[in-house]
Amino acid sequence: MSTFIRSGCGEKGSALRVEDALHRMLDAVTPVKGYEQVGLLDAWCRVLHEPVVAAIDVPSRANAAVDGYAVRAADLPGPGGVAELAVIGTARAGHPFPGTVQAGQAVRIMTGAHLPEGADTVLPQEQVEAQGAGIRVGEGHGQGDNVRLAGEDIARGTTVLAPGRYLTPPDIGLIASLGQGEVKVKRRPRVALLSTGDELCALGHPLPAGGLYDSNRYTLHAALKRLNVKVMDQGIVPDEPERLREALTRAAANADVVVSSGGVSVGEADFVRDVLLALGSIELWKVAMKPGRPIAFGRIGGAVFIGLPGNPVAALVCFFQFVQPVLEKKMGISERPVVPVFKAIAAHRLSKKPGRTEFQRGILDPTPGGWRVRSSGHQGSAILTSMSRGNCLIVLPHDAGPVEVGEAVDVVPFAAFM
Template identity: 55%
Template structure:
């Protein structure tokens, strides 16, 4: 039986089943690169990083103040003779003896003989003496060797996508270069005789090719190599040629358009001829006409042509697949609960992702739709900051009910 685009098909894969099948199929790309830290941000480690020395490498002060012996502290007002100072990069060379103290700065080496640092706000300087106010425990305000990282310990696991804090950590260990997975190569193009490039005049029935720019922007958020293959006309030989060229150079081939019921079936025909189809439909709105398979060694995604569907399927399926190919574990998007402020239309059968605006109001999270929810309404996606996620088996939702939301932060 041929099910139309809006008709319920109980045999379609669920969103969860489709993602599971995708992640079972894709694997990290082969190949490695050796990169300097300045080029390593967002790249994925191929090998674990092991500390070769303790961090910090020596006892150092957590405060500006005075290093002293706890045994010298008595009642409030203890007086000690200041015999020197220890600065970051210029440590005190002597030893702190009985009745002595050393002026010390944050990060400076704690001198031999001292076992406590008293912060300067609890002291009074009088010439070459310091008066200690209050009570202080032995060992206060001292950072010990290896407190942050121990020599021989794994500090970053293989498969870690490096963030700014990781880059700083590596620098603190004196590591200038790391080994990472090479970037997956992604070839992408749009299909359709009606598509025109920006700057070209529009004839009757023509539209500008927005999806290719959207895909380029979505891919730019990931450490992948982007290969823009342009616009492919609705022509069997043109599609065949484009697929062959893309599969020869890419790890993943990404198209938009040409996968919905009623459209020219060139993509399906060529995919069956040159590769294999994993699945062609899923129980999701928007995004039902999602194709997944392979073209030789390259993975293939055929995304719907409607702009909102393109973005939804990229976020939920292509992004996690690329994360796996990058060498890391796919990151499950953050999901929250919020009270919806308007009625939501919904029919059972497909998992629905409606565009919403999430905000905090009176100490709680609330969400409302952006208006028209058609998969062609690009402005509703531009105004949104989240998806309102409605389960496959659910029906309409009344204002005031609690719903699941998927924020766009970091995704679009």
């Protein structure tokens, strides 16, 4: 997913604008090194390491685009004329006609079958009249009609896919059409994932007083798996500086990117910032956005570190806005996927303060007059149901104020990145 925030300028001394924070993160990240050769069925959602070059023409030979009759254009009648041709055989896909089409002859041919020697045109079966062992054809046909030429889709020697290509299902089929069963792809980034907080409880255990089940790790794990990176689950780390130091040191030693949730605000038990400063560096800390103002970005040794807020909605919105683009660059994707942003009419008033970008969760509905969007419910950053029942983000720009009923707003459908 590419970012869906338009560029702008941040203000010195204040929290960074969303777009400026993302640019700083991306500038600090380089793609992983190394590659592996994988079977084509395992190459989906991987990133090409070297170009795919066609060793054959696709199609390999001229073939029929329709069911009909293969003929010589020289035998076609002129204006007002009719020609009678003898049908001498049949060509089917995988079963070519073995002979040569001579003057006054035709071959019954099926879609995809190789064009017989001597023929250069295919007449659709609906446009000829079958007559015993032959056919009658009238005017209106031209040389080369309904013929797919050899190399029409891909010519031998053509670079079909360039390095850095994020392989999609059509790409996999394209490579298969060249007869290539394996490809070299870039190594998958290793992402260490952990949650912090004394209040967090593992699933399957009774909740203690004041406890919460750790939902963030499961939410973020699912989002990471969609990117096809290698996820290393580091579990829950309590709010103890030494335990956090040990966990982050261990994670950074084995990962390209470390992602944590919780512990990045300014509470007495939020230790991530101090531990990160002791172990490595912090490159940014606050972003002018809602939800998700506190977010940490820095380094621990050779690993990139991103500390997300602990509130579930804030963690997920920050993941899609920052972590996913960072990982796409880390993966070596040369052309990041496009995320659609389009306008919808607000069905009701949306509260908004200038000075921060807001990502409100909404429900997008089609209407005869176009798209309308309404809130998916309470917009608190801890209300994960607002994302579960919603189907889009309503993106309200940094400098904008409240939105009134009937005004147009930018929306990003969840289907684009979830």
